[in-house]
Amino acid sequence: MATAVEVRDLKAWFGKTEALHGINMAVEQAHATAVIGPSGCGKSTFIRCLNRMHETNPDARAEGEVKVGNADIYDMPAVDVRRKVGMVFQKPNPFPSMSIYDNVAAGLKLNGTRNHKTLDDVVERSLQQSALWDEVKDVLKKKSGASLSGGQQQRLCIARALAVNPEVLLMDEPCSALDPISTAKIEDLIFELKQRLTIVIVTHNMQQASRVAEFTGFFLMGNLVEFDRTEKIFTNPSDKRTEDYITGRFG
Amino acid sequence: MSSGFLQFRRRLVDYAATFTAAFLSAIVVGTLVAIFAYLLIKGAGSVNWAFLTHTPKPVGEIGGGMANAIVGSALILGMASLIGIPFGIGAGIYLAEYGRNRLGAFVRFTADVLNGVPSIVIGLVAYGLVVFTQGHFSAFAGGVALAIMMVPVVARTTEEMLLLVPQAVREAAFGLGIPQWRTTISITLASARAGILTGIMLAFARVAGETAPLMFTALGNQFWSFSPNQPIAAVPLQIYTYALSPYDDWHRQAWAAALVLVALIVGTISLVRFVFARSTLREAR
Ligand SMILES: Nc1ncnc2c1ncn2[C@@H]1O[C@H](COP(=O)(O)OP(=O)(O)O)[C@@H](O)[C@H]1O
């Protein structure tokens, strides 16, 4: 058992409002960790602090310690953090002006990789990993990323994140805009990916959390109420509030 | 029965709205067609080889052409675009990506005011800035005057088009560790380029027909000149001079020049659109 991401006393603000009140969590390497909780409890804010996306909002601020591997991400340039800790968003957001190929290659190309062979290899590998290769291999440079279906777009976004070879992949409700079949594909994918990659996934779907994640954290009003093995959270939670939430008594 | 009446009324309203929209569109298109038709009738007869390849004849002599003015206009517009477009796009980027503050509001306000300043005043400013300091009229001074007019149009359309690019697209780029300046150039700007191009074309077309700002900058010239440092002929200036002259031949040439000017503007815009459409064909949805 090794820790991939260590969070200590993490606080986050939007302007004067404190959205996270001191979170502590140790995210297990090469496993999936689910983050659940009612709307507005700070799930997105929490994972956006893990790759310093939180601070792209001009009046947002964070405090505390987040270690990825052995490095404190707040002591590194933000762009380096985001290459180590990739992100997939709630709504698929491919680059509209780019082909499928360029979408996947963007992270490398725009950070200076010019070698065509390298780019070709990475694009193929990433699309294979995101289970999209067979569907798009004939139209890689002919079709724009925006021309794909919603589910395909989301897998394209996963491929794009994988292309820069991150250690950790953050997913913020990656299936909430998708149909059940696309959702199942993404869940299969998470299963594959977590063999090598650490995954933190926000989901409002508790079945999804129990299917894909070994660990689950329950957030409520900016606090991490309970963090444990997933089956413990869903069968025998220690906190009354967790039990109320998973049995649907509030939220 | 009443539902049948409701349906009838809905259909009637639908027809009426469609008809009104079509009618108003027809007026817009009709005006444009009328202008073109009038120019063609009045000017086409006088557009000939000599008109396109010769310089003006001395006063009183029949014939000659406006070749030097056509080239002059192209040079002035080229310089104006070379200066005005980069400044305009730069200002637009600043406003959209960094300008959510006091300085941004001030720049935005300045651009809007500049947009409303009469072109003859812009000409005076360019006179003061370039002609007065250099001590002579010049093509360059004309280019500066037109560039000043292009900047606010390009800047404001660039800003608006960049703001239309969803924040999610920028976030996707930041999430990949792409620095902000790179994101702006290679992703946001690229996503907005169709709209920005339209803005540039609009600015270009607007200044291409300007006469007043060229009067005391480029000044005009009866002879060939290819130097940015010499007074130079321009089609709008020629039209102005020839249309006010007492000679029938010059009146005919003024019409021909007006036709050529419009054709050049439409031609340039079409060419840019064509090249642009080809370069983005592979992204076709
Ligand atoms: N851009 C923002 N500006 C101000 N407050 C925000 C912003 N985004 C989120 N918040 C607030 O922070 C809290 C946590 O939001 P969020 O992390 O998005 O919740 P979740 O993802 O769990 O639904 C909420 O109270 C929300 O209103």
Ligand SMILES: [Mg+2]
């Ligand atoms: Mg959220």
